[in-house]
Amino acid sequence: MKAPHVVIVGGGPAGMVLAWQLVSNGVPVRVLERHPDFTREFRGELLQASVVEAFERAGLFSMLLERGLALPDIERRMFVGKHRVVRVPGPRERGAVVSQPGLLALLHELCSRHPHYQLDFGTTVLDAIREDGRVVAVKTRCNGVEGRADGDLFIVCNGRNSHLRKSCGLETQEFESTADALWLRFDLSDAPQVLPESLDVHMFGKGLVVVFQPSPGHRLHVAYSEPGDLNRLRKDLPELRKRLLPTLPEALRPHVERKLDEHTEWQVLKILVDRVSRWHAPGVLFLGDAAHTMSPSGGQGLNLAIRDTFVAANHLLDALRAGRPLDEALFQRIQDERQPEIDRIQAGQTRAGQMVLKPLGVLHVMFTLLGVVMKLAGKKMEGAGGVLPAEPRYLTPLSRGASTTAATG
Ligand SMILES: Cc1cc2nc3c(=O)[nH]c(=O)nc-3n(C[C@H](O)[C@H](O)[C@H](O)COP(=O)(O)OP(=O)(O)OC[C@H]3O[C@@H](n4cnc5c(N)ncnc54)[C@H](O)[C@@H]3O)c2cc1C
Structure with missing residues (x-):
């Protein structure tokens, strides 16, 4: 045939x-x-x-x-x-x-x-x-x-x-569908040793969920999800830092803090x-x-x-x-x-x-x-x-x- x-x-x-x-x-x-x-x-x-x-x-x-x-x-x-x-x-x-x-x-x-x-x-x-x-x-x-x-x-x-x-x-x-997710990607090739070795999902209550994931090429993916307007949060860097940084493992925090700026790759995902x-x-x-x-x-x-x-x-x-x-x-x-x-x-x-x-x-x-x-x-x-x-x-x-x-x- x-x-x-x-x-x-x-x-x-x-x-x-x-x-x-x-x-x-x-x-x-x-x-x-x-x-x-x-x-x-x-x-x-x-x-x-x-x-x-x-x-x-x-x-x-x-x-x-x-x-x-x-x-x-x-x-x-x-x-x-x-x-x-x-x-x-x-x-x-x-x-x-x-x-x-x-x-x-x-x-x-x-x-x-x-x-x-x-x-x-x-x-x-x-x-x-x-x-x-x-x-x-x-x-x-x-x-x-x-x-x-x-x-x-x-x-x-x-x-x-x-x-x-x-x-x-x-x-x-x-x-x-509950909340959206703000997906961020960081290049950590200057500090590969701090990348997590697992995909970790942290639930903080009232809809706040943060996920960390290593990615090939020494990348770090961070997904931040909570009810509210995440497009607006992405543009308000001081507020994003205030909410995201305390949820991060200590080893990652200074690196993300340094790299989180207006150039960080991001995407808001409608869940x-x-x-x-x-x-x-x-x-x-x-x-x-x-x-x-x-x-x-x-x-x-x-x-x-x-x-x-x-x-x-x-x-x-x-x-x-x-x-x-x-x-x-x-x-x-x-x-x-x-x-x-x-x-x-x-x-x-x-x-x-x-x-x-x-x-x-x-x-x-x-x-x-x-x-x-x-x-x-x-x-x-x-x-x-x-x-x-x-x-x-x-x-x-x-x-x-x-x-x-x-x-x-
Ligand atoms: C940020 C994020 C993180 C995720 N994390 C995970 C995870 O860890 N594990 C997991 O299993 N799933 C995860 N998912 C879900 C997973 O990525 C999707 O379920 C999966 O990609 C679906 O595959 P797909 O091929 O059906 O669709 P897609 O991956 O969406 O691919 C669709 C393709 O069609 C193209 N396209 C769209 N419209 C048109 C058009 N009109 N004409 C021509 N082309 C078109 C798009 O450009 C795209 O290339 C995640 C999703 C996102 C957004």
Whole structure:
């Protein structure tokens, strides 16, 4: 069977991990990415152990390590206040922090070895074009010029708040969102020894949460979240210093104090939890944040987006090899396989969003009680991390993927 021409909207983790699985298995893919390169807004970097293992088996993780684009063996720790470490249900997870631009660029490099792959940077998808109810093309804009991209199948991976949901006739369910997060990034290459060795989440009560995370290239990410206008807080440096600095570990504080100025890289992230009730329409499938926007709570969004692509590639490539149609029944099977994990984690994120609004004293009591319950329940309590199997059967090991050309059928 002739491989269909797949158009992927969005070259983020969902788009590029899917592109690699399809392209390395012979499917022609065109990716449309609105930014001029992968150094775009900063996004999640903590890969959970299950995704790291899949990348290890495919040879991707060792390439990331060799290039200095990943920090292995990073634990996510939770604190109530500055010093009290608390446990949440589930096994202790050690993952890896991976530079998102680095990962995306590596996947692009690997895909580019195949003649049936194309990525158009600087190309914004404006709308879906439907004929007889089926998406047959998308309207694009590149360098101010409007055009269209045709294809046999469209996979929308363009992240949170995807406007294509509406133009494809999909309905969005929104869940509660509490506070926004001010994300700051510091270059600590002059003091790498003070960088944390884990990703630490500190809950200070009444919605104040501060996260510290090491990042490849001796960077430090700090996320400061509390109810209120964080755009205004970012511009009021004395006030930001007053609120942020006391929450920092002593070793980090003087360095952040020195570097926190109007040049500090920053981004305000609207914390959202939502999902579309149906992930598909004729000719189009939504994956990753475009299908279900995640809050940063629990470091889940990146991992869920990647696991979506493992399941999607399994179904799409199985169907192609068996000569079965890529129709809505197939898309629904992809959604059905992914939905339970998404629902469970979004419910957990919504609960966590409510929990952090409690005063500090209440958080102490809650975590003391949780500790007792966890001890009594032993290993039976399930964690918030992704535990559902999403084994990627088409994440081609590099030695094979590099030499495969259009060969599906
Ligand atoms: C600051 C921050 C920190 C986070 N921390 C974590 C974490 O530690 N762990 C974790 O698991 N998750 C984390 N998340 C969430 C995680 O980053 C996202 O869930 C994940 O990136 C989703 O991947 P995606 O490919 O679905 O979407 P995205 O990463 O958003 O990628 C979408 C891509 O589509 C492109 N695009 C958008 N619109 C268009 C258009 N109209 N036309 C063409 N291209 C378009 C965008 O430029 C982008 O490249 C964090 C998110 C943020 C913002």
